[in-house]
Amino acid sequence: MTALxxxxxxxxxxxxxxxxxxxxxxxxxxxxxxxEGHIRPGERLPxxxxxxxxxxxxRSSIREAIRGLALIGVVETRQKRGTIVLSPAAxxxxxxxxxxxxxxxxxxxxxxxxxxxxxxxxxxxxxxAELAAIARHAASIEQRIARGRSYFSENRAFHLAIAGASHxxxxxxxxxxxxxxxxxxxxSLHLMQEGTPSRDIAEHRQIVAALQARAPARARRLMEAHxxxxxxxxxxxxxxGAKTEGGRRGRMKA
Numbered sequence: 001m002t003a004l005x006x007x008x009x010x011x012x013x014x015x016x017x018x019x020x021x022x023x024x025x026x027x028x029x030x031x032x033x034x035x036e037g038h039i040r041p042g043e044r045l046p047x048x049x050x051x052x053x054x055x056x057x058x059r060s061s062i063r064e065a066i067r068g069l070a071l072i073g074v075v076e077t078r079q080k081r082g083t084i085v086l087s088p089a090a091x092x093x094x095x096x097x098x099x100x101x102x103x104x105x106x107x108x109x110x111x112x113x114x115x116x117x118x119x120x121x122x123x124x125x126x127x128x129a130e131l132a133a134i135a136r137h138a139a140s141i142e143q144r145i146a147r148g149r150s151y152f153s154e155n156r157a158f159h160l161a162i163a164g165a166s167h168x169x170x171x172x173x174x175x176x177x178x179x180x181x182x183x184x185x186x187x188s189l190h191l192m193q194e195g196t197p198s199r200d201i202a203e204h205r206q207i208v209a210a211l212q213a214r215a216p217a218r219a220r221r222l223m224e225a226h227x228x229x230x231x232x233x234x235x236x237x238x239x240x241g242a243k244t245e246g247g248r249r250g251r252m253k254a
Contacts, residue, residue: 022057022058022061023061023064023065023068026051026055026057026061026062026064026065027065027068027069029055030045030051030065030066030069030075031069031074034074034075034085039085040085041085041086042084042085043084043085044081044082044083044084044085045066045075045082045083045084045085047082048062048063066083070083071107072106072107073086074086104230107178108227108228108230109228110178111175111178111179111227112223112224112227112228113224114171114174114175114178115159115162115163115175115179115223115224115227116220116221116223116224116227117166117168117171117220118162118163118165118166118168118171118172118175118223119162119166119207119210119211119216119219119220119222119223120216120217120219120220121165121166121167121168121171121216122134122162122163122165122166122211122219123210123211123213123214123215123216123218123219123220124214124216125165125166125167126165126166126211127165130161130164130165131165131208131211131212133161134158134161134162134165134208134211135208135212137154137157137158137161138158138204138205138208140154140157140158141154141155141158141200141201141204142201145197145198145200145201151197151200155200156179158204159175159179160172160175160176160179162207162211162223163175163176163179165211199229203222203225203226203229204226206222207219207222207223207226210222
């Protein structure tokens with residue numbers, strides 16, 4: 001008698017493990033010092049050398065963390081004085097998690113306003129070569145997603161290409177600073193709200209189509225909605241965070 005073979009079991013699928021970045025950790029430590037009153041508004045942060053020695057991290061991690069805090073108005077670097085603590089923004093929550101919620105919400109609110117205008121202007125002013133470049137960046141994002149890879153850099157290039165096609169030098173300069181801000185924190189958060197890559201693909205295609213159709217109002221509306229989706233996710237209470245299959249909490253890609 002022929003032995004029956006064991007039924008085939010479906011392959012085991014494991015969720016990708018997220019890793020808190022060094023910069024994220026340094027940022028949270030510095031923000032905690034400020035929020036707990038150890039360093040008050042008007043006082044200086046310890047020097048780079050002191051921070052490197054105490055936290056046991058490299059200079060680049062210290063500088064990136066300080067840039068993130070400066071971007072959201074917590075500190076300011078002044079020539080010959082070092083990094084000075086400023087008063088926290090009005091209405092800001094306790095900054096034990098300063099970038100994960102408060103800073104990213106503000107960052108994307110600003111991006112939505114500026115990039116909505118950029119998309120509107122690009123629909124009117126972009127050259128055929130610029131439109132083709134924007135479409136190539138969107139395709140590059142799709143290729144990265146298909147391979148299961150991070151697409152942060154490609155996403156930044158897509159948004160900056162639209163800004164460049166606006167032919168507004170001031171707008172381009174502003175967005176070159178804002179787009180891509182707080183990368184380490186955003187990458188630690190983007191793994192992953194379920195369905196985000198597929199939504200990004202769909203929304204990018206809609207934006208590209210509006211640009212190619214020379215539809216300024218539609219391009220602006222689509223870009224604003226695309227970026228405000230990330231803000232709406234951040235505004236959800238922690239207890240109501242999105243869950244992925246099996247009840248695991250999801251992460252966002254912005």
